[in-house]
Amino acid sequence: MSIATTRRLRLRAPHVLILPAIVILLLGMGYPMVWQVVTSLQKYGLQQQFGKPAPFVWFDNYVKLATDPQLWLVVGKSLAFCLITAAVTLAIGTLLALLMSAVTKAARLVLQIALLLAWSMPVVSAMTVWIWLFDRRRGAINYLLDMLPGVDMNRFDWLSTPLTFFLVASIIVVWMSVPFVAFSIYAGLTQVSDEVMEAAQLDGANGWQRFWGIILPMIRPVISIVLLLQLIWDLRVFTQIKLLQDAGSKSGDYDLLGTYIYKLGTSAQDFGMASAVSILVLAITVAISWFYIRSLLKEDEA
Amino acid sequence: MTRLRLPKVLLSILAIVIAALWAFPVYWMVSSSFIPTAILQSFIPTFFPVNGTLSNFTGAVADGSFFSALGMSVAVTLTAVVFCILFAFLAAVAISRFRFRGRRSFLIAVLIVQMLPAEGLFIAQYKMVASVHLLDSVIGVSVIYVAAVVPFTIWMLRGFVAGVPADLEEAAMVDGLSRFGAFMRITFPLLAPGLVASGVYAFLQAWNEFTVALVLLPSEAAQTLPLWLRGFVQASATKETDWGQVMAASTLVAVPVIIFFLIVQGRLTSGLVSGAVKG
Numbered sequence: 409m410s411i412a413t414t415r416r417l418r419l420r421a422p423h424v425l426i427l428p429a430i431v432i433l434l435l436g437m438g439y440p441m442v443w444q445v446v447t448s449l450q451k452y453g454l455q456q457q458f459g460k461p462a463p464f465v466w467f468d469n470y471v472k473l474a475t476d477p478q479l480w481l482v483v484g485k486s487l488a489f490c491l492i493t494a495a496v497t498l499a500i501g502t503l504l505a506l507l508m509s510a511v512t513k514a515a516r517l518v519l520q521i522a523l524l525l526a527w528s529m530p531v532v533s534a535m536t537v538w539i540w541l542f543d544r545r546r547g548a549i550n551y552l553l554d555m556l557p558g559v560d561m562n563r564f565d566w567l568s569t570p571l572t573f574f575l576v577a578s579i580i581v582v583w584m585s586v587p588f589v590a591f592s593i594y595a596g597l598t599q600v601s602d603e604v605m606e607a608a609q610l611d612g613a614n615g616w617q618r619f620w621g622i623i624l625p626m627i628r629p630v631i632s633i634v635l636l637l638q639l640i641w642d643l644r645v646f647t648q649i650k651l652l653q654d655a656g657s658k659s660g661d662y663d664l665l666g667t668y669i670y671k672l673g674t675s676a677q678d679f680g681m682a683s684a685v686s687i688l689v690l691a692i693t694v695a696i697s698w699f700y701i702r703s704l705l706k707e708d709e710a
Numbered sequence: 711m712t713r714l715r716l717p718k719v720l721l722s723i724l725a726i727v728i729a730a731l732w733a734f735p736v737y738w739m740v741s742s743s744f745i746p747t748a749i750l751q752s753f754i755p756t757f758f759p760v761n762g763t764l765s766n767f768t769g770a771v772a773d774g775s776f777f778s779a780l781g782m783s784v785a786v787t788l789t790a791v792v793f794c795i796l797f798a799f800l801a802a803v804a805i806s807r808f809r810f811r812g813r814r815s816f817l818i819a820v821l822i823v824q825m826l827p828a829e830g831l832f833i834a835q836y837k838m839v840a841s842v843h844l845l846d847s848v849i850g851v852s853v854i855y856v857a858a859v860v861p862f863t864i865w866m867l868r869g870f871v872a873g874v875p876a877d878l879e880e881a882a883m884v885d886g887l888s889r890f891g892a893f894m895r896i897t898f899p900l901l902a903p904g905l906v907a908s909g910v911y912a913f914l915q916a917w918n919e920f921t922v923a924l925v926l927l928p929s930e931a932a933q934t935l936p937l938w939l940r941g942f943v944q945a946s947a948t949k950e951t952d953w954g955q956v957m958a959a960s961t962l963v964a965v966p967v968i969i970f971f972l973i974v975q976g977r978l979t980s981g982l983v984s985g986a987v988k989g
Binding site for chain 1: 730797858967
């Protein structure tokens with residue numbers, strides 16, 4: 409191959425290589441995204457489903473959305489659910505990662521296998537089991553709690569009040585998400601060199617100081633990405649809430665953003681509003697991840 | 711030394727207790743799937759499978775809908791994994807081996823798309839797929855799956871490609887191989903673990919996916935396994951829920967994934983971490 413053709417190939421090759429990825433992203437994400445933005449500016453209800461052209465109402469959907477107390481309640485609940493669940497997941501995940509590095513090899517293996525089992529459960533299977541565990545009449549959890557002295561949990565219906573409903577949802581999401589967090593942070597911990605830790609110990613740093621002074625700064629990149637991913641995943645949680653609603657109540661009190669949009673789109677058939685709310689979710693997501701994206705790009709340049 | 715041992719022993723016991731708690735729901739599912747329904751109907755939970763039976767399993771697959779859902783899941787997952795890995799691999803090579811115009815914009819686009827929730831786009835995806843009459847088809851769902859998984863896979867593979875020093879390739883080129891030849895003979899074999907890890911990632915995402923499937927596969931004949939399981943649970947709940955059969959159905963959906971996952975998990979975790987963190 410002559411030098412000239414090599415150089416030409418070098419110029420063009422990368423664009424050809426990224427082309428398939430770009431096409432599929434435009435098709436699967438780009439077009440729906442644009443459609444969603446356009447539709448959020450239109451009146452797109454039941455009549456439009458049957459072929460009537462959709463008139464542009466510009467920001468009417470957003471105005472309606474901003475003045476709808478019901479929606480802000482859902483946004484507030486979703487944010488609270490997301491923050492609490494992600495924080496608990498991160499805390500437990502970090503503790504389990506530290507535990508893994510502190511125990512014997514056999515105990516570590518047992519813990520890792522248990523976490524892997526939970527991690528690998530398909531979400532619909534996991535939900536099915538958990539719904540049974542929390543079942544009012546035949547659930548093992550009520551049975552076990554009821555055995556504690558002074559606790560009366562016989563036939564307690566977990567899914568009948570929003571607070572316990574979301575508590576159950578949160579417990580299940582934490583159970584599913586902790587393994588990923590624990591393994592990622594444990595992988596980060598193994599990068600912390602033994603020599604540094606020993607040196608710190610010789611210098612008289614206690615466990616607490618070693619954690620805050622050495623371990624935490626070194627695993628900060630891992631922590632920030634898993635926290636970000638948890639926040640994003642927990643904000644858009646849909647499957648768990650949808651399946652819990654199957655088992656309990658479908659009323660609006662039990663909605664988070666995912667099921668709220670789904671209901672707007674399917675039962676109310678109001679695609680205009682559904683799109684506007686989706687755009688709001690996307691905006692929150694991008695806002696949460698903006699700092700992270702910027703720092704990653706900086707790293708890439710360095 | 712003996713003074714250091716005691717806390718380690720106590721912590722190890724704690725770790726094992728936590729492990730038991732964490733694995734309990736999985737154990738519960740598998741164990742209950744072997745327990746005859748008559749025993750499960752009692753209000754006292756059965757913690758160990760006594761009088762084990764396979765009747766729950768035969769009952770769960772009796773009407774044949776399980777096998778059609780299995781076929782659909784295999785078709786959708788295979789399509790998604792193959793195209794996802796192919797596209798992501800090409801793009802990862804471009805990003806980590808070339809500097810080119812538009813590279814930065816492409817990286818930003820990949821990062822942002824990775825953050826976009828499918829749950830925020832399903833209305834639009836439904837309209838798009840419906841307008842080209844691809845609801846209930848393998849192609850419709852697969853396009854969305856590939857688009858949803860490809861950004862993260864690119865990001866992950868990029869770490870692996872960057873981890874193979876370009877010097878190795880150049881050395882092979884000095885020895886007379888073409889650039890393409892050097893890549894295929896030197897870099898590609900070293901990438902195998904990365905390809906396996908990202909393939910498994912794509913597999914798990916597609917196999918377990920629920921939301922998009924719920925929206926894009928409305929008819930019962932085109933259900934994937936997660937949808938089938940949900941339908942099975944709902945059908946059972948209209949009568950007195952037959953928990954034995956429901957757990958058997960749940961186990962059938964989960965066990966292939968669990969086995970597969972346990973085999974390749976080491977590579978998956980290191981892939982996730984090196985791809986996502988080291989960049």
